[in-house]
Amino acid sequence: MSDRKVMRVRDGLSSSGEGAGFKTAMNLTACQIQREKNIFREWEGGPFAHLTKVSIPHLAIGNGFKFAASGQSFDELMSAKVYCDALTGISGKQNEQDPIVADFVSSGWLEFTGKKGTSRVEPGQLCIRDTSAPWEFSCGPEARLHVVTIPRQSLLAHLRSGQALNTSFVADAGTPEVRFLLNFLEAIERSSEALDRSTPAQGMASDACAAVLARMLSGLPNDMTAFPNVTVEAAKSFIAKNIDTVDLAPPMIAQALGVSVRTLHRSFAETEDSVMALVRRRRLQEAHDDLLKTGSAVGVSEIAARWHFSDASHFIRQFKSSYGDSPAAYLRRFQQGELT
Known part of the structure; x- marks a missing residue:
């Protein structure tokens, strides 16, 4: 057989x-x-x-x-x-x-x-x-x-x-439409479990995919302003894959998705985060995970530089604002079993 x-x-x-x-x-x-x-x-x-x-x-x-x-x-x-x-x-x-x-x-x-x-x-x-x-x-x-x-x-x-x-x-x-489609498909893959639970979201994803393919076939320029949530999901997928890139910013993200910077910002207008706020939050999460994984073997300054914070002081302020403690204090609590 x-x-x-x-x-x-x-x-x-x-x-x-x-x-x-x-x-x-x-x-x-x-x-x-x-x-x-x-x-x-x-x-x-x-x-x-x-x-x-x-x-x-x-x-x-x-x-x-x-x-x-x-x-x-x-x-x-x-x-x-x-x-x-x-x-x-x-x-x-x-x-x-x-x-x-x-x-x-x-x-x-x-x-x-x-x-x-x-x-x-x-x-x-x-x-x-x-x-x-x-x-x-x-x-x-x-x-x-x-x-x-x-x-x-x-x-x-x-x-x-x-x-x-x-x-x-x-x-x-290299064409904007193909770049957008590929990032959109990656977003579908990352969101598959959530899409399973929402029939309206499935319809939106299917309609957006049809719209992108139709614009390619018609020779029309890409315009995803009618699908802001799809643009946001595609952007999130691209950000997640490129979070360690130093130049990660709206122009780079918009170019990768095949949309204008203005369309990108308008798509994020009704979300909790702006584009760069999302980038900063994702980098802070990566730095947090890095801190717990490496412990005291790697200094705060090195972690801050690795995740593209301007300096250690800026990283410490951002970390304390989100997690309630400085990185050093947070790490001690984690190592003592106070955090789960």
Whole structure:
């Protein structure tokens, strides 16, 4: 038997809006590939159900086959990180219910051929296509992808004309829209448990994703002022990943998200923190954790410098304001078991 692992982290998507996380993995030897008739039967009805006639290229069989995917699906939006060895097949079943699919390639390559021609997607590129029309596809070995599927009707609601879906769309990671989309998807991943508990939040996330993809296809500049909460979540995700960067500030964050600095500040206007207040609070938390982890082995000045406080005195004031004690006094209480 093949080494297959399919695990539902949370129960599947339902009409009530309940979310679902999933993980799936395959690890097949050359003998297993040759022996089994329907290797990909588990994909039928799952998050990759738009793929049909899937097969492993003959020249790649000798290397075996590995596949792994993990992600979230809710409100008919699916976002998954995928590892895949060489694969071919058809994407789309000539069905109006088939989704719009966006593939971001971080390593390896993808190639799609449809009625309007062939698109090759290299590392650092995103491809969007409508699978209501079938596409022949090839996936290169050891490909790493971020795959998003969204209902066709959700995207059409944001498009002036469905003609934008007639061809595949390829864009580089450096464009503002792609940067925003990738940070937004990271925010979805970080917020998956909270999204599971909120049907309105799931709808907002799905609608925002559809809006971003539609603007890419329409060639319109990105404008996320209608989705301030989504911008905030994407910003939080970027801040968390870059909290140790000395230049972390609104211009850098806005550029990474693909929005203007003004849009970024307006998005934070109704939250408890400004952009830089959030950065300072996250850095103070990192410094707090650093203090408890290193104890007295590292001085307060070194911790302050590591987390980009202007000087030790400023760090001590900020720490005392948030935790009620100076770093030294707080550490003593922690080591004496007075804090939990």
